[in-house]
Amino acid sequence: MIPGEYLKHLKRVGVRLTPQRQEILQVLWERAQAGGQPVNAEEVMKRVRERYPGVSLDTVYRTLATFTRKGIVNELQFKDQSRRYELVIQGEHHHHLVCLRCGFVREIAYCPEDIIKRVRESHTDFKIEEHSFTIYGYCAECRED
Amino acid sequence: MIPGEYLKHLKRVGVRLTPQRQEILQVLWERAQAGGQPVNAEEVMKRVRERYPGVSLDTVYRTLATFTRKGIVNELQFKDQSRRYELVIQGEHHHHLVCLRCGFVREIAYCPEDIIKRVRESHTDFKIEEHSFTIYGYCAECRED
DNA sequence: CAATAAGATAGGAATAATTCCTAACTAGGA
């Protein structure tokens, strides 16, 4: 079951709780529980359709965008051109290690906060909103050597 | 004129110097001189066609990919979905500050090398190849307040 | 300096990812 905190939050920020949205949230939550591998819209749609066969890809994209704006989902953009999404775990923050061959993602606990702080101080005319830090390479299964 | 170092390098690594490639390189070079704002393939094609009207978009993409593989071009992927490219300046390394509204890019001299080092040491099974670090926000012209 | 083979090109078709459009539906407040 989806933790009520997410539903409560969505309610609070004025997002209607349709069955589609709840199921998408459920899928993201299960993903997070199962290791946190980010998902793309296509995969979310497949999972959601297991229970709501009619759900359209457009709805998935719209919902993921809404969730991202409301701060409960992170939209990730790696070099492979497709967007992936992950549920935001309350107050948690991390970055990613991505395999260039198989696309597998691992989380990195570190964040270059010091640099962001320095940039904020040196570029006062720029209003920083977010940042992304990703390390690419080859995982144990994909590296050749 | 394109600095010979690039041509020499391409020659050395076995890349044929066709007129198209030289013109694409020229366009990237002029861009770097004019402030270093990264370009997408479409823009490169437009510039190249001013002198070589027949050049196809496919050639531009292929050439940019080749240059990237050979290390003289950086392929950037921001949140706006389109790839942008910039000429690599000998031994120089930087990251980016990107406006979420107008897309304007500024360079950041700092790099989270310490974190990369730590990740390299803690994830020895992962072979690190590259990394990207981007800060998003609103530039002076696009911020509201 | 000409022959030639490996590699490159143009142009258009194909693919992939995402967004738009619109008529029909529904959550949730009154």
Add this chain to the structure above:
DNA sequence: TCCTAGTTAGGAATTATTCCTATCTTATTG
């Protein structure tokens, strides 16, 4: 229960990139 602003399905449209293939060219070799 009613009503309306917000949401949805489904398919069309758009955008970015890659593929295909017949033709051409670079750069090596004789």
